[in-house]
Amino acid sequence: MNTINNQPIKPNTDQDIVQPWADIIIGALLLTMALTAYISSGAFAREELNFGPQFYPRLLSCFMGPLSIILIVRGISIKWRHHTSSEAHIAGQKNKRLALITFITLALYAAGIPVLGYIAATLLFLSVTIVMLGERRPLRIAVWTISVTFALYFVFQRILNVPLPGWFGS
Amino acid sequence: MDSIISNFLLAFSPSMLCLVFSGVALGILFGALPGLTATMGVTLLLPFTLSLGLDAQSSMAMLIGIYVGAIYGGSIAAILICTPGTPAAAATVLDGFPMTQRGEAGHAIALAACASFTGGMISAITLTLFSPLLSSFALRFSYPEYFALAIFGLSMIVTISSKDILKGVLSGFFGLLIATIGLDPIAGIPRFSFGQPNLYDGLGFIPVLIGLFAFAQVFYEISQGWSREGKTESPRFSLPSWQEFKEYKFTLLRSGLIGTFIGSLPGAGCDIAAFVSYNEAKRIDKHPERFGQGEPKGIIAAEAANNGATGGAMIPMLTLGVPGDAVTAVMLSALVVQGLQPGPMLFQEHPEVVYPIFGAMMLANIAMLTIGLLSVRVIARIILVDKRVLLPIICVLSVIGAYALQFSMFDVWVAIAMGAVGYGMKRYGFPASPVVLAMILGPMAERNLRQALLLPDANSLMFLSRPISAVLLILATITIAFGFLRRPSLNVEGE
Numbered sequence: 001m002n003t004i005n006n007q008p009i010k011p012n013t014d015q016d017i018v019q020p021w022a023d024i025i026i027g028a029l030l031l032t033m034a035l036t037a038y039i040s041s042g043a044f045a046r047e048e049l050n051f052g053p054q055f056y057p058r059l060l061s062c063f064m065g066p067l068s069i070i071l072i073v074r075g076i077s078i079k080w081r082h083h084t085s086s087e088a089h090i091a092g093q094k095n096k097r098l099a100l101i102t103f104i105t106l107a108l109y110a111a112g113i114p115v116l117g118y119i120a121a122t123l124l125f126l127s128v129t130i131v132m133l134g135e136r137r138p139l140r141i142a143v144w145t146i147s148v149t150f151a152l153y154f155v156f157q158r159i160l161n162v163p164l165p166g167w168f169g170s
Numbered sequence: 171m172d173s174i175i176s177n178f179l180l181a182f183s184p185s186m187l188c189l190v191f192s193g194v195a196l197g198i199l200f201g202a203l204p205g206l207t208a209t210m211g212v213t214l215l216l217p218f219t220l221s222l223g224l225d226a227q228s229s230m231a232m233l234i235g236i237y238v239g240a241i242y243g244g245s246i247a248a249i250l251i252c253t254p255g256t257p258a259a260a261a262t263v264l265d266g267f268p269m270t271q272r273g274e275a276g277h278a279i280a281l282a283a284c285a286s287f288t289g290g291m292i293s294a295i296t297l298t299l300f301s302p303l304l305s306s307f308a309l310r311f312s313y314p315e316y317f318a319l320a321i322f323g324l325s326m327i328v329t330i331s332s333k334d335i336l337k338g339v340l341s342g343f344f345g346l347l348i349a350t351i352g353l354d355p356i357a358g359i360p361r362f363s364f365g366q367p368n369l370y371d372g373l374g375f376i377p378v379l380i381g382l383f384a385f386a387q388v389f390y391e392i393s394q395g396w397s398r399e400g401k402t403e404s405p406r407f408s409l410p411s412w413q414e415f416k417e418y419k420f421t422l423l424r425s426g427l428i429g430t431f432i433g434s435l436p437g438a439g440c441d442i443a444a445f446v447s448y449n450e451a452k453r454i455d456k457h458p459e460r461f462g463q464g465e466p467k468g469i470i471a472a473e474a475a476n477n478g479a480t481g482g483a484m485i486p487m488l489t490l491g492v493p494g495d496a497v498t499a500v501m502l503s504a505l506v507v508q509g510l511q512p513g514p515m516l517f518q519e520h521p522e523v524v525y526p527i528f529g530a531m532m533l534a535n536i537a538m539l540t541i542g543l544l545s546v547r548v549i550a551r552i553i554l555v556d557k558r559v560l561l562p563i564i565c566v567l568s569v570i571g572a573y574a575l576q577f578s579m580f581d582v583w584v585a586i587a588m589g590a591v592g593y594g595m596k597r598y599g600f601p602a603s604p605v606v607l608a609m610i611l612g613p614m615a616e617r618n619l620r621q622a623l624l625l626p627d628a629n630s631l632m633f634l635s636r637p638i639s640a641v642l643l644i645l646a647t648i649t650i651a652f653g654f655l656r657r658p659s660l661n662v663e664g665e
Contacts, residue, residue: 037362046357052357053361056619057347057362064340064343067339096393102561102565103589106385114579125565133392133557133558133561134558148566
């Protein structure tokens with residue numbers, strides 16, 4: 001194993017690794033984006049103008065489309081040449097699900113702020129997320145949740161004059 | 171000349187002192203916490219400098235303080251827990267953590283603070299002396315030159331995407347395309363707004379930054395799992411001796427200059443500067459085998475260069491309106507929000523803004539050294555905050571940061587959506603920096619390309635027949651070629 005000062009070098013994280021299926025799917029998404037931009041730029045095109053509003057997005061699409069195709073082809077080629085397994089994914093599935101749940105909780109928090117107000121929504125979000133990420137001691141959860149919520153409210157609302165929604169929305 | 175000096179000295183007024191010192195303190199905090207970057211610190215604090223009603227120079231002074239503090243702060247986590255607090259401190263890990271393992275953590279942090287101060291001061295002096303020269307040169311720029319400059323800046327995408335150039339370039343095109351959302355800069359016609367009035371002004375740059383850096387980092391940290399290994403005691407502290415300074419003086423000077431030069435290149439930031447300087451120090455040293463084993467010169471080279479890059483990055487931002495890195499990209503938007511257009515005319519039209527910025531840069535480095543040396547024990551404890559608590563707090567701070575600029579929940583949704591995009595990019599090896607670079611330089615490229623093509627003497631060779639644009643395009647070509655030559659081989663999953 002490679003080492004630095006007898007310390008093992010950390011293995012590559014998944015971001016360092018080419019994942020053929022992901023490249024194929026993302027390449028397809030980017031190709032769709034390029035095609036959509038090219039086609040929908042017709043809606044605001046002013047053909048009577050030289051180099052009108054449609055010119056630049058279409059120019060970008062003309063570069064982005066072929067590059068996306070290269071990404072797809074490269075992904076297919078790697079997939080074809082190398083036997084890849086899905087084992088690497090399985091180990092991290094639990095954490096990835098947790099990241100997805102955090103994302104959903106964050107979206108619910110953003111949706112809840114205008115309805116519940118900043119303070120109630122933040123108290124709920126912080127307590128739920130801290131528990132979700134593995135903290136189980138009630139006193140610790142309560143202290144962090146309440147102190148952070150009110151400290152931020154005081155700093156931003158009172159000192160920095162950022163009009164955060166109040167207790168029940170404002 | 172008198173007005174230049176009096177404007178310069180504005181930075182040393184009591185109110186500016188308070189702003190710079192508080193900015194540096196916050197910056198060190200942001201830098202020292204893994205996951206919180208200088209970019210995030212400046213991005214989160216920008217709306218609040220605006221809501222405080224600070225004028226342009228005061229707002230910039232505080233942001234510079236955060237920038238300088240965060241770049242130094244990144245070294246604390248790198249030295250103590252083998253985790254770079256910011257990407258700029260990645261090279262500091264190589265010799266910093268071995269010094270901690272030898273029980274020299276306090277000395278390593280003191281060396282980092284002193285090297286950061288020296289590198290920062292070299293760059294601040296260079297900024298002060300050479301920015302006006304560069305700005306007078308920049309006055310010769312017209313549409314073709316600005317377009318070529320944008321292309322040169324965008325060519326850095328190849329350099330900063332060395333892991334996988336294709337993905338970096340595609341990230342750049344993604345950024346260029348989403349930067350076209352909103353009103354067309356010349357004809358004023360809405361593009362890709364789909365009837366949504368919130369999109370007439372385009373995607374807000376700050377919500378996009380918060381999404382790509384803060385939220386994406388939170389999701390990524392959670393998805394990778396984390397541990398509390400590496401927990402450490404607050405380090406004891408010892409200042410470097412005068413003998414050490416004499417021994418390291420050439421390393422300090424060379425690294426500060428390398429950092430300043432690399433920082434001044436659009437798109438090349440503190441992280442690249444630190445690695446280049448580290449490599450140079452190792453290449454030149456009589457005992458290169460000591461590097462990576464806890465060699466103090468390794469820390470000095472990396473830290474003098476990454477803080478040297480802070481002043482360097484300000485040069486193109488102020489003189490050309492092109493950000494040197496992601497942090498100065500946010501600072502650029504701070505000036506624009508204040509109604510100022512960075513570029514050649516800024517020096518003529520707003521000397522009362524420019525020269526205090528130079529002074530603030532020097533002051534920030536003095537503040538960084540002072541606070542840095544005094545705060546090691548406290549900072550080391552904050553690093554130990556449990557991520558189960560820290561990550562939700564980052565989420566709340568980011569939501570408020572996205573909301574606070576325009577008091578808009580739409581911006582919060584943009585930030586969350588970009589967080590998901592940023593996570594996906596990080597997860598599958600698409601770098602986020604090209605998106606940021608493209609969002610900054612895209613509108614500049616489009617506006618100047620279209621206006622250049624509308625000039626009466628426009629022709630297909632126009633960009634190559636004008637000396638400045640030709641040189642910039644040649645430099646862009648060399649940068650791209652250099653990036654391709656240095657690219658590593660790809661790791662394939664399952665091999």
